[in-house]
Amino acid sequence: MRPIALRARVAAAAAAAIVLAVALLGVLVVARLDRQLDRAMDRGLRARAVDVARLSASTPKLLTMPGALEGRLSGSTLYVQVVDRRGRLVSRSGALGSRVLPQAPAVRRALVGRTASYGDAVLGSEPVRLYAAPLGATGGGAAAGGVVIVAGTTAENADTLRGTRRIVLLGGAAAALLAAALGTLLTGRALRPLRRLSADARDVERTGDVARRLTTPDTADEVGDLARTLNAMLASLERAREAERRFVGDASHELRTPMTALRGNAAYVARHGPEPEAMADIERDVARLGALLDDLLALAREDAAAPAIGEPVDLLAVARVAVAADPEGRATVVAAGDGPVLVAAEGHALERAAINLVHNARKHGPAGGAITVEVGAANGHARLSVADEGPGLGPGDADHAFDRFWRGPGAGGDGSGLGLAIVRVIAERHGGRVRVDGPRFTIELPTSHGTLKDRP
Template identity: 35%
Template structure:
């Protein structure tokens, strides 16, 4: 099942089905328990009525039992013998004995009284020949309840029986089993169960259908995003964007994130294309110049410009090295974590620049701790590029200084040249970007030095910025975090 709509509809249907089945079972159990309790209460009332008569020594054959066929009564003595039953009771189960025919009991009362001489025992003259019945007691404890069946006047049904004990004035303990029909309970439970069995599938179909429609409506923007992404992939047109729904839900955020990714990808591809085009252009010049010189030298050896050929070769080698370093940086190469003294590195770089047209003034405090962590070669390249840029634009002075600042080390390189216009201070860090003044002063610059310097600084967790120098010109500041 690969469709999200189908999985969502199935999941919602299963959850609702489980919930409804659980709720339905609970309703049926509660309904059955309540109706059974009501039947038990009715049976208890009938049993206590009969037990009350027995406690008053009413003879068995004169017990006034309910004539309704839905309340069968059975009376047993201490030995479990049946001494009385209700009218038309033909069979019974669930009361301890299935006998329905009363048996004579020596402790039982009779229609002629309870005396030994067969006369009107216990009935005095003052009462017109009738004696006052004795008084026993009815057990007030909670009766015992059981379920069973009874056949009354040929009809067999299920009953809830209540058993109540009564004691006569003579000390005879009798048990009255009275039943109440469970037909109402069974009918009600059957009706509810039938309604649930009919309504549950219908409700599940409704839930599945609604979930399917709602999910389809919710996922419609996703399908639009998918189609547009497929079209972008097929056309390779990164300028296209996926539709963004007007809602503020997760799908809208997905569409916005997708468009942001496409924007970044388009910018990256454009930057890569410009990089390849600019690199090809920059490589074409020294290669063409070197080829021309070699061809002239091959035809006329006396005209071969060896120093020029060497200069073009050096320029070509430097450009290839810069392009290789940029490629490694773009590939995500992580710099090393060697701890080094940035002050010593600055002194070393300046000491190797013996051919500069303007001497570099170095200001490094002796008491300062300028240790940083990173790649010695890449950081040396940054310092060298900044000094090359300063030498290219300076009039009379180039200075480099170090200072500690906010948990890091700052290397500042200043010159007294024309400076960088404020609106060009970010543009000069782009690749192959050279201001017009730079092109007139340096024929060999490819516009990669500052771009490499900023990329290396960022890879080391630092930053490279440019501002105006106090004496005029430009001031480049490289901030790197301290090794600690």
């Protein structure tokens, strides 16, 4: 089953909302109008009954004179009838003709209980509303102590209510159609930029060209924000793809060197036998290849890992692990405080970063020179610094020190250029950063609870 389009759903929702609103309003209006019409009629019937009662008390003889009981209510003829205390007809208005108002319960309550009340009845085939009130004995006459009955037709009220309902229904239908049309029009205009975005996104999917950008509407609404967000995402994907291409190219180049040497040495051994020098070269190539693969796997794991959510880790303990891993024993730890420096981290990852910094200092510092690993904290940030006694990197080289596969112009040995890149990724995954100042490399991380803890 094909899903209903968003434009149709919005139009249907707008029409349904209008129908419900008009229906509720119509019910309230009709109910209010019905009550108002009933009250107006009741007031008119009672007012006419009071006039007849006054006439009976002051000049009872006028009750039987032609035209004395005639009256109208809102354009409709009133029916007036007077009976004596036994219920016998004394007088009636000319509008009744030969008809007699029915003996409704309200009439009997006025005759027997002497209480005025309203009631509904039928005069022939005409529905009427009537009011019956007892007459006093003052003034004498045939109607003294009797009852005056005033009635009016309810047909006009019913016609008014039917007309009102018809207007409400027609108005509701027209409003629903108008709401559906406006909803369709406005939704179509609102969705036009989304359709362009969707078309551009399909083109990007079809071509695989993340360098393309989606059409950004010149608006400050949600659609514009969505377009700008998607373009920022495409830019990030483009940078990630370019970094991936460079990484694959650099990794292929770095792997090719030891693989070529390994292949050549293996061919030499195959031809001349396992000479000690060739076997030593093979062992060095295998070790270099293993170290490179280890660095690549470590970098890939750090790239794919989620932001670190670790346990409190003491940077002093991390520094001691890095110093212990120095095979030459040149590294020493300096603590800039009396207590442990705690950070929320993954201990093994920080240990690898610290070991990489110590290894970098041993490799690029002066032969036999001291290596200092310093730990401290201030202003809510912890730091672990590793420095050697060499001149360090210049400003131009410092900008590239943490790039992948970058090696300084005077670098020697068999390094892969990934050690410092791994340090940066680890620091950033822990919410920190890494910086270089001459021969000093520093990892900065938020402290656990932002304070220095007392040594237990």
